[in-house]
Amino acid sequence: MKMFNVHSVKEARKKLTEYFSDYKLETETMDIVKAQGRILADDVLSNVNVPHFRRSTVDGYAVISKDTNGASESLPAFLNVIGEVHMGMPANKIISHDETVYVPTGGMIPDGADSVVMVEYTEKLDEDNIAINRPVYPKENMIDIGDDIKEGEKVLKTGFKLRPQDIGVLSSIGIEKVLVYKLPTIAVISTGDEIVDPSKNAKAGQIRDINTYTLSAMAEEAGCILTKKVVVEDEFQRLYDILKECLKNNDIVIISGGSSVGTKDITGKVINSIGEPGVFVHGVAIKPGKPTILAKVKDKAVFGLPGQPVSAMIVFKVFVEYLIKYIQRQDTKTEYYIEAELTSNIHSAQGKETYQMVTLEKEERQWKASPVYGKSGMITLISKAKGFIRIDADNEGIEKGEKVKVIPI
Ligand SMILES: Nc1nc2c(c(=O)[nH]1)N[C@H]1C(S)=C(S)[C@@H](COP(=O)(O)OP(=O)(O)OC[C@H]3O[C@@H](n4cnc5c(N)ncnc54)[C@H](O)[C@@H]3O)O[C@H]1N2
């Protein structure tokens, strides 16, 4: 029996981006103090140089570097001290040949000087004269105008996730507010007559809800606002009503369970009955996670994730997180991983991109990755893991001792 028209992960992601290429997530202007972790909805250009005056990076004497050529303890260069620069004040002296001015760290370097000698390498002879016992090269111990940021430079790009250091870049160029994407809104629905609330006693045949909890947590970790988290019975009208309501005020709706081909697997039918274009992928060559649904209803994204808890989490990572990044113009290509050596052979599912959970342990200087075994219906399979290894669909497996990329989860 042919179940689905299965797509590769690559094809399915391509379709996803095609269907949502024109998705317009709302934006908002935000104080930079609050913008940590938010995604820029516009490029940021600097209209100033940072620094906008030449600054010393040490406490010392601003000099013309040539005047220190060949200076040593036995043969110092003697310079005439013509003044002192104060923090926060312009340097109002101009240095000429054999002259110097004291400058504190961060102070403005006077015109004429091209470098600074650290105070440790000088000796005060009297109020007006110092000896320098080490040469400096041009621009030594200083930051030039625009060395940090140049006027007109694009400092941060659309789609960039703001970290504390980026907030510092914004403050340094006098930007107090930035345009960011509003946090995508997401609703998590889980279907199943057998699912009971964790507070309840699960009778024979029943199980406590896992998926609305794991998927809600993943949605929040991915920078979304969770608007609803609900379990519904495997009943067409109930799912229809809830999905319809969720589509009104969410960018993304997730339905876990009911995506396979059992008699009660109604997710695809419900999605298609609500609106066009409906389901555009049903079945992906991925393990775990084959019975995955990607859909669009009017302009909103609907994902049908497998009911098995591990499968649902993996499919969230591979497709939902991907779309969340994509609609915010975030980088979807860079992936952080830990390089590790595999401690035993692993086999992959023929023709499917396989996600193998692993633990990580450091032995001497080498990370070792060991497979965690279990079924996709067992939540500890992923809870015991530190990460996963992705094995391409055309690869039959990986041998013990091979170097692998472990993607943290
Ligand atoms: N004849 C076939 N049967 C199945 C196939 C197949 O290809 N042919 N695929 C299997 C795979 S793989 C998966 S994954 C599941 C996916 O099934 P559904 O997406 O339709 O999900 P359900 O049947 O509703 O649930 C599967 C499993 O997960 C449990 N579940 C559901 N929701 C929750 C929740 N909120 N918390 C914890 N556990 C949950 C549910 O009780 C089921 O045990 O289909 C296979 N079958």
Ligand code: MOO
């Ligand atoms: O694909 Mo199912 O998701 O193997 O457990």
